[in-house]
Amino acid sequence: MKPEKPELLAPAGGMEAFIAAVENGADAVYLGARAFSARGYASNFSEKELEEAIDYAHLRGVKVYVTVNTLLKEDEIENALKLLSWLRNIGTDAIIIQDLGLISLARKYLPDLPLHASTQMTLHNSEGVELAKTMGIERVVLSRECSLEEIIRIKEKTGTEIEVFIHGALCISYSGQCLLSSLIGGRSGNRGFCAQPCRKKYRLYCEGKQVKTTGSYLLSPKDLNTTSGLGALIEAGIESFKIEGRMKRPEYVAGVVRIYRRLIDRYIENPAEYYVSEEEQEILTQLFNRGFTKGYFFENPRWKLMSRENPHNRGVPAGTVTGYDRHSNRIRLKLSRPLRLGDGIMVENAETRPEDKGKIISSMYVGKGSVYSAGVGDTVEIPFDSRAPSGSTVYRTHDKKLMDSLKKESESGSLRAKIPVSIMATVISGRPIGLEIRDRDANSVTIESEYLVEKAEKQPTSKASIEKQLSKLGNTIFEAAELYITMEEDIFVPVGQLNELRTKAVEQLENLRISRWKREPLDVLQVCKSEEKGSVKKGLEEKESVEKESEKKESVENAGQEAEKTIQEHLPMHSLLSVSVYSLEGLKGALAGGADRIYFGEGLFRRPEITGQEEGSAKGSEAVFEKAIAETQKAGKEIYLITPKLVKDSRMESIEKIFSHVRKLGADGVLVSNLGTLGLVKAGKIPFIADSPLNIFNSRTFAFLLQEGAQMAVISPELTLEELKCVTPHGPAECIVYGRLELMESEHCLTGGLLGNNNGQCNAPCRSGKFTLVDEKNYEFPLLMDYECRLHLLNSRSLCMLEYLPEILESGVSSLRVETLGMDNPDEIRKVTRAYRKAIDTYLETGKKGSENCEKLGKGFTTGHYFRGVQ
Numbered sequence: 001m002k003p004e005k006p007e008l009l010a011p012a013g014g015m016e017a018f019i020a021a022v023e024n025g026a027d028a029v030y031l032g033a034r035a036f037s038a039r040g041y042a043s044n045f046s047e048k049e050l051e052e053a054i055d056y057a058h059l060r061g062v063k064v065y066v067t068v069n070t071l072l073k074e075d076e077i078e079n080a081l082k083l084l085s086w087l088r089n090i091g092t093d094a095i096i097i098q099d100l101g102l103i104s105l106a107r108k109y110l111p112d113l114p115l116h117a118s119t120q121m122t123l124h125n126s127e128g129v130e131l132a133k134t135m136g137i138e139r140v141v142l143s144r145e146c147s148l149e150e151i152i153r154i155k156e157k158t159g160t161e162i163e164v165f166i167h168g169a170l171c172i173s174y175s176g177q178c179l180l181s182s183l184i185g186g187r188s189g190n191r192g193f194c195a196q197p198c199r200k201k202y203r204l205y206c207e208g209k210q211v212k213t214t215g216s217y218l219l220s221p222k223d224l225n226t227t228s229g230l231g232a233l234i235e236a237g238i239e240s241f242k243i244e245g246r247m248k249r250p251e252y253v254a255g256v257v258r259i260y261r262r263l264i265d266r267y268i269e270n271p272a273e274y275y276v277s278e279e280e281q282e283i284l285t286q287l288f289n290r291g292f293t294k295g296y297f298f299e300n301p302r303w304k305l306m307s308r309e310n311p312h313n314r315g316v317p318a319g320t321v322t323g324y325d326r327h328s329n330r331i332r333l334k335l336s337r338p339l340r341l342g343d344g345i346m347v348e349n350a351e352t353r354p355e356d357k358g359k360i361i362s363s364m365y366v367g368k369g370s371v372y373s374a375g376v377g378d379t380v381e382i383p384f385d386s387r388a389p390s391g392s393t394v395y396r397t398h399d400k401k402l403m404d405s406l407k408k409e410s411e412s413g414s415l416r417a418k419i420p421v422s423i424m425a426t427v428i429s430g431r432p433i434g435l436e437i438r439d440r441d442a443n444s445v446t447i448e449s450e451y452l453v454e455k456a457e458k459q460p461t462s463k464a465s466i467e468k469q470l471s472k473l474g475n476t477i478f479e480a481a482e483l484y485i486t487m488e489e490d491i492f493v494p495v496g497q498l499n500e501l502r503t504k505a506v507e508q509l510e511n512l513r514i515s516r517w518k519r520e521p522l523d524v525l526q527v528c529k530s531e532e533k534g535s536v537k538k539g540l541e542e543k544e545s546v547e548k549e550s551e552k553k554e555s556v557e558n559a560g561q562e563a564e565k566t567i568q569e570h571l572p573m574h575s576l577l578s579v580s581v582y583s584l585e586g587l588k589g590a591l592a593g594g595a596d597r598i599y600f601g602e603g604l605f606r607r608p609e610i611t612g613q614e615e616g617s618a619k620g621s622e623a624v625f626e627k628a629i630a631e632t633q634k635a636g637k638e639i640y641l642i643t644p645k646l647v648k649d650s651r652m653e654s655i656e657k658i659f660s661h662v663r664k665l666g667a668d669g670v671l672v673s674n675l676g677t678l679g680l681v682k683a684g685k686i687p688f689i690a691d692s693p694l695n696i697f698n699s700r701t702f703a704f705l706l707q708e709g710a711q712m713a714v715i716s717p718e719l720t721l722e723e724l725k726c727v728t729p730h731g732p733a734e735c736i737v738y739g740r741l742e743l744m745e746s747e748h749c750l751t752g753g754l755l756g757n758n759n760g761q762c763n764a765p766c767r768s769g770k771f772t773l774v775d776e777k778n779y780e781f782p783l784l785m786d787y788e789c790r791l792h793l794l795n796s797r798s799l800c801m802l803e804y805l806p807e808i809l810e811s812g813v814s815s816l817r818v819e820t821l822g823m824d825n826p827d828e829i830r831k832v833t834r835a836y837r838k839a840i841d842t843y844l845e846t847g848k849k850g851s852e853n854c855e856k857l858g859k860g861f862t863t864g865h866y867f868r869g870v871q
Helices: 015-023 047-059 076-090 100-108 125-134 150-157 181-185 227-235 251-270 278-287 400-412 463-470 495-515 525-529 533-554 586-595 613-619 621-633 649-665 677-685 700-705 721-725 748-757 802-810 826-846
Strands: 009-010 027-034 063-068 094-099 115-117 137-141 161-168 202-208 209-211 224-225 240-243 317-324 330-335 345-346 379-383 393-398 419-427 432-439 446-452 477-485 576-581 599-602 638-642 669-672 689-692 710-713 733-739 740-748 771-775 780-785 791-794 798-800 817-820
Touching: 015 027, 015 047, 015 251, 015 400, 027 047, 047 063, 047 495, 063 076, 076 100, 076 432, 076 689, 094 100, 094 137, 100 115, 100 700, 125 137, 125 150, 125 677, 137 613, 150 161, 150 649, 161 227, 161 251, 181 400, 181 740, 227 251, 227 278, 240 251, 251 400, 278 317, 278 400, 345 669, 419 463, 419 710, 432 495, 446 495, 463 495, 495 576, 576 586, 576 733, 576 826, 586 621, 586 826, 599 621, 621 638, 621 649, 638 649, 649 669, 649 677, 669 677, 700 710, 721 802, 733 802, 733 826, 748 780, 802 817, 802 826, 817 826
Parallel strands: 009 027, 009 240, 027 063, 063 094, 094 115, 115 137, 137 161, 161 240, 419 477, 576 599, 576 817, 599 638, 638 669, 669 689, 689 710, 710 733, 733 817
Antiparallel strands: 161 224, 202 209, 202 771, 317 330, 317 393, 330 379, 345 393, 419 432, 432 446, 733 798, 740 791, 771 780, 780 791
């Protein structure tokens, strides 16, 4: 039995790329509006272009998904909902979406608009996908780090449609969890403006000494290419195969879509004979590559994932440098591939920056004469401003002939197969001609002519003549697959009447194919606007009241579930001070400094002094948690256990173990960072606080998480102080006021990839000392590794808001948080905690700012985004 054919989903950053995608065989295209798209630097589509694109696609049987997949600020929510409403009306097939608040609004006010969860939602486990389903998500774009085995398991457990990337650029961080571009330059990847700092140069240091590395682009991955493993992905039953590339040229879209269309069809037709030709692979390589990888589908690629020597398109090798003429400033090349004027080249080891991306050939010489093109084996000279050592490889980064061909063919309108239609005509004397045209998508048009069929006076019209005229569908998108003519003999029909009737029927069928996807407008925005500010808190109190009445009628099986606290009970009389710690020593320092609440994450991270993973596991044993909980409770403070940000299905038992510590040892609850853990914690009725990796950017997202049962939510560190004030009136909120913010979490172990064995075995170099990455401006970014061998990159500077504590407190937050990630010294933790404790107490008691400031805590601090915000 043939496997199901997956949808081929193509990118489009503009109308030319969109047409190229459709004409070269895409089943669906994803694109962005001018606002709220995670590719803010693409040209994207105006409203007029969006409607034209959707109509163009629907006419040809192609779906269109619009990306509204950025995090939304408070003042953007209304416009985003308006955009969704309009997109619904014009027939958008689905919205690719990230913001939890917008999802909740869309489900409430636009219930018939299909929603697909963006990869920016970091969905990577079955529980998270299940929760997304309850939110109204129909399809999930899983994290690129999921293996094929994990994808199959998620599909089996959830029954949800799955979409995966099969080709194009990769992020080194889990999507939706990267703040690197944001904190370095104010361009938020969560809002579509990533400046790609991962493609910059970095140096690796260990304990202050530089470590020699192969290449300098230490965070730059290769591009994804799954052609060789495509069959396994098809057999897994994945519904949609997605090509990355909304920032790419139309020719790139045309070429990549065409090849994957061909490969998918080839496998479906005959799996046993599936192959990828050298020509197909070369075209993909020529169009764009940083080197290729199959990603995480079939194995953890470790060091083979990375393109450390060149973060840009390397094209294909085209020749070798044999010399340089300094008088004419020409480089001499021996060609291994043809070159022609208009091609682009990049010369390895040339005395120029890789960022310059090479040169377009405007003139080329063989001997003393100029030439338009040269072939394999020829030696040519090309004007070139920079020298390069003899023997250096020359890459052809742009193939003008290929690109011109792809452009011309895509614009011709002749590539996409015609849509077969059945034509039925009734031609009877004295009656109008009856014509029905029906496509294979159940669209049918029936019309009659104003003309009445006449009896033939001389030459009757033949059946063959009628068939010929009605099947002349010419430049339309249709072809006549079947013709059924019912007619009398000896009748006469003018050719012009047949042509006019056929043209009208075709126009009506085209309109029907487009209009059937349009939806009647819904008047929802006024209803949304009328919701009262603060209704979140009111709704939660009503929900708590209903739950209490229900609990009175039920027998209580678990004493720990008898007295659920209301949201009002969790509102503190004063602002709490929370401290995240990752060791017993750190916990003691935080308590000594005056913390009200402890977030305890023992065992999450490796430390240099630990000599074996078993020792780390022992540290995270129940005895350690028991001691931590006892110490905190003895001090009369709260303790919440930190759950990992990323938890694959195979590691969910680690979450259950944390839950068991809460139940058995009496911790106050857990800190939750992903939707999968949130689903589990709800099912287990464990008290929880929603942490900042859930990207709480606006009051709607805040409301959703509180309604899901969160006692408190930690607001995104990308919000300004003014933006924070828009969220805090709606419930108990916490903000981070000190510490090194985590900039990314990556499945790739950087130190193991650089310093481990090339056979894929890791000798745990992360235990040998403290590692940092240093950028071109000499900023140092500490690295941490967790016990799943994932990389955590911390900011080069610690956030410190001591001087601005009054402004923070006046914003209405219920809790301030000190983050000690990367801090090993308990005395330092105590000192920082005490400074914040004193500053809070001074202001609450006197209404005045205290004497505490960041200079007393050290050097090199930042105020993060509290005053500068993000794009």
